[in-house]
Amino acid sequence: MASYSTTLLPLVLLSCSLVWLLLWIFVHPLRKIPGPFWARRTSLWKVYHVYRRDLAFAIQRAHEKYGPVIRIGPNHVNFQTRDAIGPIYKAGSSMPKTKFYDAFTALHPNLFSTRDEEFHKMRRRQMSHSFSMATLLKFEGRFGKHLHRLFANIEQQPEGQVFDLKESVARYAYDVISDLAFEKDLNTQSNPEANELPPIPDHILIGTMYGMVASLLPYSIRIGNKLPIPSLQKLLQSRKLLSQKASEYVNDAIEDHKAGEKETLLDNLLEAKDPSTGAPLTPAEVSSEAFAFLVAGAHTTSATLGLLFYHLLHNRYAAEKLTEELNANVPLYNEGGKEVSYSGLESKLPYTMACIKESFRITPVFTMPLPRLVTDPNGVDINGFHIPQGTAVSMISQALHHDPQFWGGDHDQYIPERWLEDAISFNEIMPFGIGHRACIGRNIASINILKVLCALWRNFEIIPVDKYEKLEINSLGVDEKKGPLLCTARKRQM
Numbered sequence: 326m327a328s329y330s331t332t333l334l335p336l337v338l339l340s341c342s343l344v345w346l347l348l349w350i351f352v353h354p355l356r357k358i359p360g361p362f363w364a365r366r367t368s369l370w371k372v373y374h375v376y377r378r379d380l381a382f383a384i385q386r387a388h389e390k391y392g393p394v395i396r397i398g399p400n401h402v403n404f405q406t407r408d409a410i411g412p413i414y415k416a417g418s419s420m421p422k423t424k425f426y427d428a429f430t431a432l433h434p435n436l437f438s439t440r441d442e443e444f445h446k447m448r449r450r451q452m453s454h455s456f457s458m459a460t461l462l463k464f465e466g467r468f469g470k471h472l473h474r475l476f477a478n479i480e481q482q483p484e485g486q487v488f489d490l491k492e493s494v495a496r497y498a499y500d501v502i503s504d505l506a507f508e509k510d511l512n513t514q515s516n517p518e519a520n521e522l523p524p525i526p527d528h529i530l531i532g533t534m535y536g537m538v539a540s541l542l543p544y545s546i547r548i549g550n551k552l553p554i555p556s557l558q559k560l561l562q563s564r565k566l567l568s569q570k571a572s573e574y575v576n577d578a579i580e581d582h583k584a585g586e587k588e589t590l591l592d593n594l595l596e597a598k599d600p601s602t603g604a605p606l607t608p609a610e611v612s613s614e615a616f617a618f619l620v621a622g623a624h625t626t627s628a629t630l631g632l633l634f635y636h637l638l639h640n641r642y643a644a645e646k647l648t649e650e651l652n653a654n655v656p657l658y659n660e661g662g663k664e665v666s667y668s669g670l671e672s673k674l675p676y677t678m679a680c681i682k683e684s685f686r687i688t689p690v691f692t693m694p695l696p697r698l699v700t701d702p703n704g705v706d707i708n709g710f711h712i713p714q715g716t717a718v719s720m721i722s723q724a725l726h727h728d729p730q731f732w733g734g735d736h737d738q739y740i741p742e743r744w745l746e747d748a749i750s751f752n753e754i755m756p757f758g759i760g761h762r763a764c765i766g767r768n769i770a771s772i773n774i775l776k777v778l779c780a781l782w783r784n785f786e787i788i789p790v791d792k793y794e795k796l797e798i799n800s801l802g803v804d805e806k807k808g809p810l811l812c813t814a815r816k817r818q819m
């Protein structure tokens with residue numbers, strides 16, 4: 326009897342696997358969509374590439390090999406061409422976010438991670454006033470305070486002293502975002518030894534990795550917490566500390582708000598009431614949003630600045646034209662006072678804006694696929710393929726921004742001039758996402774990036790230590806330049 330069952334069991338298992346494989350090959354509704362062998366069979370292909378920190382590039386390479394529509398998971402299709410933007414990202418609530426985003430819910434659902442479209446509508450309404458350009462310009466002094474520290478740190482260095490510009494701008498970005506969100510000065514610029522940067526990239530890496538096998542959530546998180554892998558436990562611990570810190574800051578911000586003492590991005594949320602119950606938001610709900618500001622806002626801004634400076638320091642022609650334009654339009658700090666006001670700056674600086682746009686195009690930082698769920702029972706047709714209900718569909722900025730059909734054979738070169746031609750608008754790319762889930766912090770990022778670029782480039786001649794350094798990128802959902810950006814700086818006199 327025992328020997329009968331031991332021979333039967335493997336046979337049953339083998340037959341089941343065979344049937345599953347045949348169904349997969351001949352019946353699966355996405356079977357005609359090409360893609361890497363392992364990606365079509367398992368989501369672990371994505372996990373593997375997140376772990377290797379090259380997911381965006383793996384997907385870009387897969388598009389080069391298999392075409393503009395590919396499978397990057399058993400039930401996940403990625404598109405590369407602009408035609409797909411409308412049906413995926415402009416279809417409103419009929420294309421909600423997928424379970425991938427559950428991995429970014431730290432304490433409570435927040436604007437970024439929620440899959441509930443009604444909740445999203447309410448929360449976005451509650452927050453949009455704080456993120457409007459008019460409100461942010463009232464906080465311009467806050468940006469200025471941190472910019473002065475950045476400026477002073479570079480100015481005070483002895484001439485010829487090598488420093489890491491990537492780290493300097495990262496410290497600025499973390500300090501300013503935390504100040505805007507909680508009016509909490511992280512002080513990472515003034516006291517770098519004592520104040521390490523918060524471990525936001527770790528949080529993003531873990532979220533992206535767990536999110537890639539979202540069907541296993543929340544079990545994967547529980548299992549992950551128990552796995553005796555020291556590097557994973559270190560990552561998880563730093564993530565926990567980060568969310569505890571966010572809660573502490575929020576509690577302080579709530580007290581200050583009650584006392585009418587501080588103005589932060591959270592103010593509108595602290596005043597908001599639940600439309601059905603009339604109750605204010607709980608501290609956990611506010612913390613969850615504040616945590617999302619830090620995660621979605623600080624590393625993205627710092628990584629974008631690091632990459633922008635890399636491009637400018639390694640493209641002499643663009644650097645010279647930028648210098649010319651800034652010299653003609655922006656006063657030195659010691660001439661026209663310390664502040665360059667943001668209002669009207671963009672329109673005075675077309676070449677500078679083209680440099681920023683080109684950096685966003687060639688090295689977008691928010692490169693995780695932004696998956697949406699097909700909910701229409703009849704499915705949808707995108708790029709000539711029928712995609713059934715229940716499928717995740719996405720685009721990644723890295724592939725869209727390097728589509729050779731649109732950008733041409735020189736898509737891998739940093740050429741700001743392409744933005745000066747009338748035919749191309751910034752809407753051709755999606756560094757901030759598109760549609761109703763697009764970035765709410767875009768104005769903050771725009772102010773930060775232009776102000777930092779103007780302040781540093783106008784006032785210092787920055788010289789890279791390695792003029793020929795080849796750019797390498799850590800692609801972990803939000804990308805950044807690998808390694809430091811070592812430079813020296815000399816103050817400009819005119």
Ligand code: HEM
Pocket residue numbers: 436437438449502617618619621622623625626629690691695755756757758759761762763764765766767769770
């Ligand atoms: C260069 C800087 C930034 C980049 C490249 C960026 C990029 C993005 C992208 C691509 C999305 C869409 C995600 C999706 O569709 O799943 C997004 C959403 C979001 N971003 Fe940003 N972001 C930046 C800065 C910021 C800042 C400074 C904040 C806040 C302080 C912020 C807060 C958010 C939030 C809350 C969402 C979710 C919006 C929603 O679903 O309604 N971001 N961001």
